[in-house]
Amino acid sequence: MKITKMHGLGNCYIYVSTFEESLREEELPSLAIAVSDIRKGIGSDGLILIGPSEAADVRMRIFNADGSEAENCGNGLRCVAKYAVEHGYVGSNSFTIETKGGIVEAYAHRGANGKVGRVTVDMGVPMFGPAAVGYLGAANGDAAVIAVGEDTFEGQLVSVGNPHFVAFVENAVSLPVAEIGPHIERHPDFPNRVNVEFVTPRGQHELDFRVWERGSGITYACGTGACASVAAGVKRGLLSGRVTVHLLGGDLEIEMKDGHVWMTGEAVEVLTGEYPRS
Numbered sequence: 303m304k305i306t307k308m309h310g311l312g313n314c315y316i317y318v319s320t321f322e323e324s325l326r327e328e329e330l331p332s333l334a335i336a337v338s339d340i341r342k343g344i345g346s347d348g349l350i351l352i353g354p355s356e357a358a359d360v361r362m363r364i365f366n367a368d369g370s371e372a373e374n375c376g377n378g379l380r381c382v383a384k385y386a387v388e389h390g391y392v393g394s395n396s397f398t399i400e401t402k403g404g405i406v407e408a409y410a411h412r413g414a415n416g417k418v419g420r421v422t423v424d425m426g427v428p429m430f431g432p433a434a435v436g437y438l439g440a441a442n443g444d445a446a447v448i449a450v451g452e453d454t455f456e457g458q459l460v461s462v463g464n465p466h467f468v469a470f471v472e473n474a475v476s477l478p479v480a481e482i483g484p485h486i487e488r489h490p491d492f493p494n495r496v497n498v499e500f501v502t503p504r505g506q507h508e509l510d511f512r513v514w515e516r517g518s519g520i521t522y523a524c525g526t527g528a529c530a531s532v533a534a535g536v537k538r539g540l541l542s543g544r545v546t547v548h549l550l551g552g553d554l555e556i557e558m559k560d561g562h563v564w565m566t567g568e569a570v571e572v573l574t575g576e577y578p579r580s
C-alpha cells in the first residue's frame with residue numbers, strides 16, 4: 303500500500319489515497335492503530351484517507367491513533383489540500399473537501415515550483431454549547447465545569463465539526479496536560495469523548511495553546527482545536543481580528559470573519575513509501 307507521511311506543525315498522519323488503494327471498511331481502525339505505533343508501525347497521530355466524494359471535490363476521513371474515527375481534522379485538511387493539488391485530484395487551487403463534520407473550502411498557496419507550502423481553510427461556522435458537543439452534564443451557558451482531583455476546569459463547549467472543551471487558564475504552557483487531559487476527554491458526561499484545549503491569551507491577537515486530543519493524547523498541534531479556541535476567545539471578548547496561535551509545533555493564523563473561522567498554516571510532506579498489508 304502506498305503511503306505518505308505528512309504533518310502540519312508536527313501533528314502527523316499517515317495519508318492513503320483511496321483514489322488509488324482499496325481498503326476494507328472493517329480494517330480501517332486496526333490499520334490506524336498499526337501505522338500510528340512508533341515501535342511496530344510508522345509512528346503518527348493517526349491515519350487519514352483522501353478519496354472521491356459525491357458532495358465535494360475530494361473527501362477526507364480521519365482516524366485517531368486509537369482507531370476511533372473523528373469528524374474533522376484541521377491540520378489534516380491542509381495536508382489533504384496539498385496532496386489533492388500536487389496529485390492532480392483537483393483542477394484549481396481553490397476547492398471543497400468533504401469531512402464527516404461537513405464540507406469546507408480550501409485555498410492552496412502554490413509556489414513557483416508548483417508545490418503547496420501553506421493552505422487556508424474556511425472551517426465554517428463554529429457551534430457552541432452542550433448539544434453541539436454531546437455534553438450531558440449541567441452547563442453554565444456554553445460552558446461546563448469539570449472536576450479533576452482537587453481542581454476544577456471551566457471549558458467552553460465548541461464544535462467545529464468535532465467536539466472541543468476550551469479552558470481559559472492562567473498559563474497554558476506550564477499545565478500538566480497529560481495528567482488533566484484524559485480525565486476531561488473521558489468524563490462520563492462526554493459519551494463521545496472530547497478534545498481538550500488549555501489556552502492563555504497574550505493580548506487580543508496572540509494565544510498560547512496546549513492540547514490533549516481525543517483518541518491521540520498530546521499532539522504538537524490541533525487545527526480544529528485552535529479554531530475552536532479562537533472562536534471561544536472572540537465570543538468572550540478576549541480575542542479579535544487575526545490571532546496567532548502558538549502551539550507546541552509552531553504557529554497557526556486563525557481569524558473569525560462573518561461568523562466563519564478561517565485557518566492558515568503549513569502543510570509538509572515528510573516521506574512517501576510502501577506499507578505492507580496483511
Ligand SMILES: N[C@@H](CCC[C@H](N)C(=O)O)C(=O)O
Nearest residue numbers: 372375376377464524525526
Ligand atoms: N489533530 C486534529 C484533530 C484530530 C481529530 C481529533 N482528535 C478528534 O477526535 O476530534 C486537528 O488538527 O484538528
